[in-house]
Amino acid sequence: MSELALYAVSQAASRGRRYVDEPPSHRSEFQRDRDRIVHSTAFRRLEYKTQVFVNHEGDLFRTRLTHTLEVAQIARGIARALRLNEDLAEAISLAHDLGHTPFGHAGQDALNACMRGQGGFEHNLQSLRIVDLLEERYAAFDGLNLTYETREGIVKHCSAENARQLGELGERFINRTQPSLEAQICNFADEIAYNNHDVDDGLRSGLITLEQLEEVTLFARYSADVRAAYPGLGGRRLVHETIRRMINVLVCDLIETTAGNIVRESPGDLAGVRLSAPLVAFSDELHEAQREMKRFLHKNLYQHFQVLRMTRKAARIVSDLFSAFVSDPRLLPAQYQAGAEQPRSIADYIAGMTDRYAIREHRRMFSVGES
Numbered sequence: 001m002s003e004l005a006l007y008a009v010s011q012a013a014s015r016g017r018r019y020v021d022e023p024p025s026h027r028s029e030f031q032r033d034r035d036r037i038v039h040s041t042a043f044r045r046l047e048y049k050t051q052v053f054v055n056h057e058g059d060l061f062r063t064r065l066t067h068t069l070e071v072a073q074i075a076r077g078i079a080r081a082l083r084l085n086e087d088l089a090e091a092i093s094l095a096h097d098l099g100h101t102p103f104g105h106a107g108q109d110a111l112n113a114c115m116r117g118q119g120g121f122e123h124n125l126q127s128l129r130i131v132d133l134l135e136e137r138y139a140a141f142d143g144l145n146l147t148y149e150t151r152e153g154i155v156k157h158c159s160a161e162n163a164r165q166l167g168e169l170g171e172r173f174i175n176r177t178q179p180s181l182e183a184q185i186c187n188f189a190d191e192i193a194y195n196n197h198d199v200d201d202g203l204r205s206g207l208i209t210l211e212q213l214e215e216v217t218l219f220a221r222y223s224a225d226v227r228a229a230y231p232g233l234g235g236r237r238l239v240h241e242t243i244r245r246m247i248n249v250l251v252c253d254l255i256e257t258t259a260g261n262i263v264r265e266s267p268g269d270l271a272g273v274r275l276s277a278p279l280v281a282f283s284d285e286l287h288e289a290q291r292e293m294k295r296f297l298h299k300n301l302y303q304h305f306q307v308l309r310m311t312r313k314a315a316r317i318v319s320d321l322f323s324a325f326v327s328d329p330r331l332l333p334a335q336y337q338a339g340a341e342q343p344r345s346i347a348d349y350i351a352g353m354t355d356r357y358a359i360r361e362h363r364r365m366f367s368v369g370e371s
C-alpha cells in the first residue's frame with residue numbers, strides 16, 4: 001500500500017477495540033478485523049441469503065455473499081486510488097450486510113413490523129449487534145471485538161433514538177458529523193455494486209429487457225458505445241461490456257469528484273473529515289444518472305409482480321415465525337429460549353436464518369407431517 005493520505009484512517013490513530021487484544025504480529029489491525037469477519041458464522045450465512053432473487057431461484061444470481069465481495073472489491077479500488085486505508089474499507093465492506101435477514105428487504109421490513117414498539121429492526125444495527133455481541137468465537141469476549149473504525153463504518157444510518165443507545169458510535173448521528181472517508185466510500189461502493197448487478201440479474205431473469213434499459217441514460221450511452229466499437233455484438237457480451245463501462249465510469253467519477261472535494265475543502269486530517277460536509281460524492285451528472293437507474297430498477301424490477309409475489313411470501317414466513325415464537329417461546333431452540341430480552345432474541349434468531357432455513361423452519365412449524 002502506498003503511503004496513506006493525511007485524511008485517511010491510520011492504525012496508529014485508531015480508537016481501538018472494546019476489549020484489549022494483543023497487537024497483531026504480521027497484519028494491520030484492520031486486516032485482523034477483516035479476517036475475523038471472514039471467519040464469522042454470519043459471513044458464511046451470506047451465501048444463502050437473498051440479494052434480490054431468493055437463493056433457490058437460480059445458481060447464477062447474486063447472493064448477499066457475492067454482492068458483498070463486489071462491494072469490497074469496488075471499495076478497495078476507490079480507497080487505494082485516494083490513498084485511503086484499503087484494509088479498513090475492505091473490512092467495513094465485508095461486514096456491511098452481515099445483519100440482513102433472510103429474503104432481503106422484504107424480510108427486514110416484516111421483522112421491523114414485528115418488532116414495532118420493541119425497538120424495531122434495522123439491518124445496519126443488526127450487523128453491529130452481530131460483530132459486538134452475537135458471534136460466539138472467542139473465549140474472552142462476545143462478538144468479534146472489532147476496532148472502533150470498522151464498527152463506525154458498519155452503522156451507516158441510524159435514528160436519533162437508536163443513536164442515543166449506541167454510546168460513542170451514535171454521537172455522529174446526534175452531532176451530525178461524518179464518518180471516515182473509508183466508511184463513506186463503502187456506502188457508494190454498495191450502491192455501485194447493486195445498481196449494476198441488479199441490471200445484470202434483472203436481464204438474466206428476464207424480468208427486465210434490453211429494450212426497457214435503453215430508456216435509461218447511462219445504459220443507453222454505454223450500450224451505444226459498445227455497439228459502435230463492436231457492430232453486431234449482442235446477447236450476454238453486449239450486456240457485460242455495457243455494465244463494465246457503467247461500473248468504470250461511476251468508480252472513476254467518484255474518485256475524481258471526491259479528490260476535487262478534498263482539495264477544495266482541505267480537511268487536513270481525519271478530524272477535519274469528520275467536521276466537513278460529506279466529501280465522497282459523484283458529480284451532479286452521474287448522481288442524477290444513478291438516481292435515474294435506481295428509479296428504473298425500483299419500478300421495473302423490485303416492483304415486478306414476480307418479485308412482489310416472493311416478497312409477500314417472505315413477509316409471511318417471517319411474521320408467522322415471529323408470532324409463533326412470541327406466543328410460545330418454548331417452540332424456540334433451547335439457546336434462544338434463554339435470551340433475557342425475549343422479542344429481541346427471537347428477532348436475532350429469525351434474522352440469522354438463511355432463506356432456505358427460514359423456509360424449512362416455516363414448514364416444520366406449520367405443516368402437519370413435517371418434523
Ligand code: MG
Pocket residue numbers: 067071096097190
Ligand atoms: Mg449491501
